[in-house]
Amino acid sequence: MRRSLSVRWRLTIAYTVIIAVSGAVLLTLVYGLVTGGEVQSGSQTTQRTPGTDTDVPPPEPVGPGARDDDRSDGAQLAQSSWLALALVTAASVGIGWVVAGRLLAPVHTITARARRISADSLDERIALGGPRDELRALADTFDALLGRVQSTVTSERRLVATMSHELRTPLANQQAALDVALADPAADADELRAAATTALDQSRRAARTIDALLVLARAQSGEATGPPVPVDLRAAVADAVDQARSADDDVLTWDVHLVPATVPGEPDLLARAVANLVDNAAHHNVPDGRVLVTVAVEPGTARVAVENTGPIVAPDAAADLVLPFRRAAADRTAAVGGVGLGLTVVQAVAEHHGGRLVLTPRPDGGLVAELTLPGP
Missing domain, CATH: 3.30.565.10 (Histidine kinase-like ATPase, C-terminal domain)
Structure with missing residues (x-):
């Protein structure tokens, strides 16, 4: 399976592409304006209006050599501009990498602290500082989730511990009644019936406990058996x-x-x-x-x-x-x-x-x- 790029690299590439495209568009517009002005200046003509001063010398005609010089200057300007854009784009890779790292630093903090939290350390929290932005809101939401999970796990552990004690009591009473009856070889039918009655009562008590726990689990699960x-x-x-x-x-x-x-x-x-x-x-x-x-x-x-x-x-x-x-x-x-x-x-x-x-x-x-x- 091919490994995808990290979020930091994706942000860096996005920053670089934005800078490169924006610079290319800007250079194209500037180059177009410069070359358009050169064309207009090279194609100007002079008309003599009647009644004007005839002593003013007409502008010197622009010859082919001057136009070649303008084209050479424009090409040199374009070459220098694109070279500068390439250097800026290369520099933006490093700048984007640093900026992306600083922006993602809270994410790394959240990840590192979340990895340390386990079932035995649910009392720990992310406790992310800094400005109240989207990442702070994410960390606070995760802390609230941890609080609910901790409350649920604590309640379930207490329920399991108490349930074990509650089920052990009727089972112990049942076993004690049967052991006493069986240990007496001279026990008559009435004594055996009394022991069986005690064992049956304790069994019913355990059954009521289990039935109540099943209803409780169904209600606490939040899963409905069908539409209301x-x-x-x-x-x-x-x-x-x-x-x-x-x-x-x-x-x-x-x-x-x-x-x-x-x-x-x-x-x-x-x-x-x-x-x-x-x-x-x-x-x-x-x-x-x-x-x-x-x-x-x-x-x-x-x-x-x-x-x-x-x-x-x-x-x-x-x-x-x-x-x-x-x-x-x-x-x-x-x-x-x-x-x-x-x-x-x-x-x-x-x-x-x-x-x-x-x-x-x-x-x-x-x-x-x-x-x-x-x-x-």
């Missing part, structure tokens, strides 16, 4: 409330206010998001608590608000509840609680659809979660 379709938000919230109330056994008081609302998006992801909000409000509650679910429509947006009673949440800790595997303390159903990814999935789904999730602690305990989505 109209989603009946009211129906999705109503289904989520019905499922949560059927599993609640009338322990909580439900106050539901729904209005017709349609938003564009992916039905499965939106259904999972509103279900997580409702389930989170039911699980993180207190005995004889209350859950308030509202669907409201505003100009250009639709809003799902889920409010519940529950333990007091510090204002500075509310934002951390969307982080993976963060659970509130003193859960009402701690034994069968979620996997700690409910609000994380809601946050990812909201961002995937161009919306937002806002968590506001209630003064007397509990939380208000508002999911706002752009309307059609």
